[in-house]
Amino acid sequence: MILSDRAEEILERLGVELIEQKKEVHDAGILKDDEALKELVNLSYLKIKAGQFSLTDEGKEEARSCVRRHRLAERLLVDILDAKKGIVHERGCKFEHLLHKGLDDNICTLLGHPKTCPHGRPIPEGECCKDAKRAPKKLIMPLFELELNKKAKIAYLQTHNRSILQKIIAIGALPHSEVVLLQNFPSYVFQIGKAQFTVDQELASHIYVRVS
Amino acid sequence: MQKDYKGPVEYSLEIAIEKIVGLLKEDYGISKRAIALLLLQDEEEIKALVREKETEALSKIEAIIEEISAHYIHPLTYELALERQAQVRQIISKAVTVKQEKVSIREKISRLSMNPITGLPLVLFVLYWGLYKFVGEFGAGTVVDFLEGTIFAQYINPFITNLFVRLLPWEILQDLFVGEYGVMTLGFRYAVALILPIVTFFFIFFSIIEDIGYLPRLAMLLDRTFKKIGLSGRAVIPMVLGFGCATMAVMVTRTLATKRERIIATILLALAVPCSAQLGVILALLEGNLPGMLIWAGVVGLVFLFIGYLTAKILPGERPSFYMEVPPLRWPKIGNVLTKTYVRVKWYFKEILPLFLLASVFIWLGKLTHLFDLVINLLRKPVEAIGLPHQASKIFLFGFFRRDYGAAGLYDLNKQGILTGLQLVVACVALTLFLPCIAQFLMTTRERGWKVGLGISAFILFFSFGVAYILNLLLSNLGVVL
Known part of the structure; x- marks a missing residue:
């Protein structure tokens, strides 16, 4: 069953509010007579009671999947398609509807099973993430997994910790820089431009690179 | 330059900067744009300065920063770094062409120095020739012998003693200045004839490996x-310095990033890193006794790792993170090495000389008030408990005033032939771990505060004797003859 875009948007919104923010119910309010709402009720994803609605178990599953698709779409736009961040949310909203079941797992694998969206919110795990341990080649990976002496480009920094960010900025390991890992034991040594740096595994795990 | 208003116009960084510049009324000595940029990057000092100067516009400026921050995903520091990088890349792409180069010999040597299989033997090589041969044997041996034995003992000391005896007819005051432990004859002589050359040679060694660019590789x-x-690679600098002079190394722990790292490094420096003066005498004592030397080095090394591991477990706080630039290897420049050595020796000497003179005064007071006899008596029991003759209690007390002074006392005891090989090794271990010299103690309290300084000392006092006790018990029960 393919949902309408509008129904997916509603589910996503509910996924954020009811699952992530753990609110019990949501005020039906202005959505009351919305076509998409009826669609969701008919599929028994939603229950409406006295103007409040809540998600059924199936609905929760579907909502989680909507949130996942939206955030994966954002990651895809930023990391691979190199969209400017200001427009990411809005475009992500359109893009996500193209990522149907199964497709989202492919994108997730392509991106190296990212844990957060570019805004730092968690991406719900999919089946593919659980299988990630035996997953084949990845395009995007943390710096410490990079093959030695192979060129790569820094894709993004996965951290919102200011002090770590500050250190990585000081090194100049910023997105778009070309990087070659020279050594991975006992510490990581890599080259950016003409300069070489050494970092520990902790810092190397925040720098994600894209193999070219 | 043409300005690039990126992002939605009303939230662009460029607009925010223009607005802030318009609000800044005072003079800062640098351009207002720079101030605005620093404000956006959350620079604490500039924020404090602006808070102080711009009382009127402050709330407006803060509102602009808050608003612009809300429209970016990352902290503005990061956004600006990206922006700056983009500019740099653009300029470089127009002005620079990069030729593909083969890996140079210099680069090959650099890689070898970082590969653990070749790099670790190189570390031992550098430490052996640099620290042991150059600083230890030549600096602390040959040069010190000449300065102390010839210049001071034959010329300066007799002259000064003569002068003070004539100027000060009171024996107590004569003792203070030119007695066995006098300010001039001990404190000044030690500082100038012993510490100055050792530290100078150490700094020459240190400046050379620094100029080569070896330290980041280490x-x-x-x-x-x-x-x-509980430390990061950055701590090698104070640790290597500790082998020169632990007092100075404690001072250099300032360069470590967190308080937790500074405390761990201070404990290890006080406990298990012998300074060059002490190291010199201990190596001379154990010379020709290879098993003894291995036991000594093994026990001290284990204590270093064990106590480090333990304190890292106990002390709360964030794990340290490690990042460093690895500069290309370069030939050391003599001018650089000499300038760095000179500046450091000067700075060090200024810090350390007063502490030495103070130590002499303390010894004088201690002897005058018979406090020393009391302490020697107190030390007698624990000294006998670790299987040493009671005469050895004196060396522990003096070891507190000068690390190598204790070791030198041990040297004398050994010459009198009253120590067995086993006792000698136990005494060396105890003395190495025992309280650092008074200068290091004072430096520790200055850098870490009285509470931490005293706490570390109390711990070391019991721990050093505890380790020596167990070692003595173990070796004698195993019937080890050294």
């Missing part, structure tokens, strides 16, 4: 091990 090799003891 840090990179040791980071993983140092993490286990």
Whole structure:
């Protein structure tokens, strides 16, 4: 069953509010007579009671999947398609509807099973993430997994910790820089431009690179 | 330059900067744009300065920063770094062409120095020739012998003693200045004839490996091990310095990033890193006794790792993180080495000389008030408990005033032939771990505060004797003859 875009948007919104923010119910309010709402009720994803609605178990599953698709779409736009961040949310909203079941797992694998969206919110795990341990080649990976002496480009920094960010900025390991890992034991040594740096595994795990 | 208003116009960084510049009324000595940029990057000092100067516009400026921050995903520091990088890339792409180069010989040597298989033997090579041969044997041996034995003992000391005896007819005051432990004859002589040359040679060695660019490579090799003891690779600098003079090394722990790292490094420096003066005498004592030397080095090394590991477990706080630039290897420049050595020796000497003179005064007071006899008596029991003759209690007390002074006392005892090989090794271990010299103690309290300084000392006092006690018990029960 393919949902309408509008129904997916509603589910996503509910996924954020009811699952992530753990609110019990949501005020039906202005959505009351919305076509998409009826669609969701008919599929028994939603229950409406006295103007409040809540998600059924199936609905929760579907909502989680909507949130996942939206955030994966954002990651895809930023990391691979190199969209400017200001427009990411809005475009992500359109893009996500193209990522149907199964497709989202492919994108997730392509991106190296990212844990957060570019805004730092968690991406719900999919089946593919659980299988990630035996997953084949990845395009995007943390710096410490990079093959030695192979060129790569820094894709993004996965951290919102200011002090770590500050250190990585000081090194100049910023997105778009070309990087070659020279050594991975006992510490990581890599080259950016003409300069070489050494970092520990902790810092190397925040720098994600894209193999070219 | 043409300005690039990126992002939605009303939230662009460029607009925010223009607005802030318009609000800044005072003079800062640098351009207002720079101030605005620093404000956006959350620069604490500039924020404080602006808070003080711009009382009127402050709330407006803060509102602009808050608003612009809300429209970016990342902290503005990061956004600006990206922006700056983009500019740099653009300029470089127009002005620079990069030729593909083959890996040079210099680069090959650099890689060898960082590969653990070749790099670790190189560390031992550098330490042996640099520290042991150059600083230890030549600096602390040949040069000190000449300065102390010839210049001071034959010329300066007799002259000064003569002068003071004539100027000060009171024996107590004569003792203070020119007695066995006098300010001039001990404190000044030690500082000038012993510490000055050792430290100078040490700084020459240190400046050379620094100028070559070896230190980051050493840090990179040791980071993983140092993490286990709660430190990062950066701590190699104070640790290597500790082998020169631990007092100075404690001062240099300032360069470590967190308080936790500074405390761990201070404990290890006080406990298990012998300074060059002490190291010199201990190596001379154990010379020709290879098993003894291995036991001594093994026990001290284990204590270093064990206590580091333990303190890292106990002390709360964030794990240290390690990042360093690895500069290309370069030939050391004599001018650089000499300038760095000169500046450091000067700075060090200014810090350390007063402490030495103070130590002499303390010894004088201690003898005058018979406090020393009391302490020697107190030390007698624990000294006998670790299997040493009671005469050895004196060396522990003097070891507190000068690390090598204790070791030198041990040297004399050994010459009199009253120590067995086993006792000698136990005494060397106890003395190495025992309280650092008074100068280091004073420096520790100055850098870490009285509470931490006294706490560390109390711990070391019991711990050093505890380890020596167990070692003595173990070796004698195993019937080891050294």
